Structure formats: C-alpha cells, structure tokens
Amino acid sequence: MAASLTSENFVLHKLQSLTGIIPVGFYMLQHLTLNSFAIAGPDKFNAVIGFFEGMPFHLLLLLEICLIWIPLLFHAVYGTFIAFRAQPNYIGTKYRWSQNRMFVLQRITGLIAFAFLIVHVITTTGAKYWAHAQGAANPVEKIQFAAWHDKLTTAPYLWTLFYLIGVLACSYHLSYGVWNFSIRWGLAISERAQIAVQKFSFWMFIVVTILGWSALVGFLLPQHASGVESQTAITPVSGTLSGV
Numbered sequence: 001m002a003a004s005l006t007s008e009n010f011v012l013h014k015l016q017s018l019t020g021i022i023p024v025g026f027y028m029l030q031h032l033t034l035n036s037f038a039i040a041g042p043d044k045f046n047a048v049i050g051f052f053e054g055m056p057f058h059l060l061l062l063l064e065i066c067l068i069w070i071p072l073l074f075h076a077v078y079g080t081f082i083a084f085r086a087q088p089n090y091i092g093t094k095y096r097w098s099q100n101r102m103f104v105l106q107r108i109t110g111l112i113a114f115a116f117l118i119v120h121v122i123t124t125t126g127a128k129y130w131a132h133a134q135g136a137a138n139p140v141e142k143i144q145f146a147a148w149h150d151k152l153t154t155a156p157y158l159w160t161l162f163y164l165i166g167v168l169a170c171s172y173h174l175s176y177g178v179w180n181f182s183i184r185w186g187l188a189i190s191e192r193a194q195i196a197v198q199k200f201s202f203w204m205f206i207v208v209t210i211l212g213w214s215a216l217v218g219f220l221l222p223q224h225a226s227g228v229e230s231q232t233a234i235t236p237v238s239g240t241l242s243g244v
C-alpha cells in the first residue's frame with residue numbers, strides 16, 4: 001500500500017476508474033434527475049426529499065456510507081494523487097492536440113468537482129445533521145425547496161454561480177470519464193468504437209449539464225417563488241433524516 005502511494009498501482013488505478021462509474025456516476029445521474037423535479041415546483045421537489053425521509057434511518061445511513069461516501073472519497077482522493085503525478089501533456093508543451101486538451105480538462109474538472117462536493121455536502125447533508133444534533137424541530141427544512149430558493153436568490157447570486165460551475169465540472173468529468181473508462185477497461189478498441197464513445201461522451205455532457213442546471217432554474221422560477229411562502233413543510237418521520 002505504501003508503494004502504491006508513490007508509484008503506479010494497476011489494481012488501485014482500475015478501482016479508481018470503476019468507482020467513477022459504479023456507484024459514483026450512477027448516483028450522480030439519479031441525484032440530478034431527482035433534483036430536476038424542482039422544475040415542477042416545491043411540492044414535487046419536497047416529495048422526493050420526503051420519500052428518502054421515510055426510509056429507516058440506519059438503513060439510509062448504511063447505504064450513504066457504503067454506496068456514496070466511501071466510493072466517492074476513494075475515487076476523489078486517489079484521483080487527486082493521479083492528477084498531480086501526471087506529466088504535463090498540453091499546457092506549455094508542443095503536443096497541443098484536442099485529445100490532450102480533453103485529458104487535461106478532465107483532471108482540472110476532477111479537482112473542481114472535489115472542492116465543489118466538499119462545500120456542497122457540508123452545506124446540505126452536513127447542515128441537516130448539524131440541525132438535528134442541535135435539536136431543531138425540522139432539520140430537513142435545511143435541504144427543502146424554500147432553503148434552496150433563499151440560498152440561490154441571495155444577492156449577488158454567488159451560490160447560483162457556484163452551482164452552475166460545480167454542476168458543469170461534474171458533468172464534464174463524468175461524461176469524459178465514460179470515454180476514459182471505455183479505454184482503460186478495453187471496451188472501445190477499434191477506431192470506430194473509440195469515435196462512437198467520444199460522440200456519446202459529448203452528447204452525455206450536454207444532456208447531463210442541462211439536467212443539472214434545470215434544478216437551479218426550478219428554484220429560481222418566479223411562479224415557484226410565490227409558492228415557497230405558503231409551502232407546507234413536510235413533517236419529518238420521527239427519528240429519521242432524508243438523503244436525496
């Protein structure tokens with residue numbers, strides 16, 4: 001293990017690649033899809049939160065730890081190590097090909113996504129658990145529609161900018177990661193297959209970005225702002241907390 005932190009480790013590198021798709025990539029796709037319910041208004045978004053709220057607390061926590069936190073931390077920490085160990089192949093070199101540019105961008109967006117996720121998880125799940133520990137009556141309101149609306153409309157809209165950039169970085173990183181994964185695992189060997197995967201990655205980037213940004217649009221729509229005031233809070237199921 002000690003040697004693997006200073007030099008290339010075949011198994012850890014493959015595991016890093018795999019965890020980016022399963023379970024982290026799949027989690028991100030379902031997460032952004034469910035968040036996009038915000039477009040349909042506060043009731044629909046809060047119903048999604050309420051669904052997870054209804055799960056037994058210990059089962060939910062176990063799922064979060066095993067399927068989200070551990071794989072995500074491993075993928076991000078080992079990925080940061082890989083990114084800093086890589087030799088420069090685009091900036092400051094004569095090899096300024098589009099493939100190399102995409103490779104460098106994939107590393108940069110990985111680092112942005114890591115920083116984005118630290119802040120994002122602390123201010124959502126972290127804030128909710130903190131409110132719970134403080135004995136707040138409804139800790140879940142920290143992640144409900146009204147909280148998002150307030151946060152994103154706070155002048156000068158720095159949170160909105162933060163989320164636009166964070167979602168964009170995550171979307172690029174996952175979509176181009178599909179291309180990396182196909183090469184590393186030998187799924188796209190012929191030139192034809194590689195071109196097909198590259199096209200798929202491009203369109204995936206467009207679709208996932210729109211999906212992620214649509215939630216932000218939902219929180220900002222003027223017709224939803226009026227509903228936020230009168231919105232009835234979802235009564236938390238006793239002893240449980242949610243996880244979207």
Ligand code: HEM
Nearest residue numbers: 028035064121124125128143167170212215216242243244
């Ligand atoms: C439109 C942008 C986004 C919105 C509105 C949003 C919303 C939320 C909410 C409400 C939670 C709290 C879940 C809970 O504790 O019950 C959460 C947590 C989380 N989000 Fe996001 N999210 C967004 C973008 C992303 C992106 C791009 C990723 C990338 C993978 C991501 C990954 C996570 C993770 C890992 C957690 C912690 C999950 C848990 O512990 O249950 N989010 N998000």
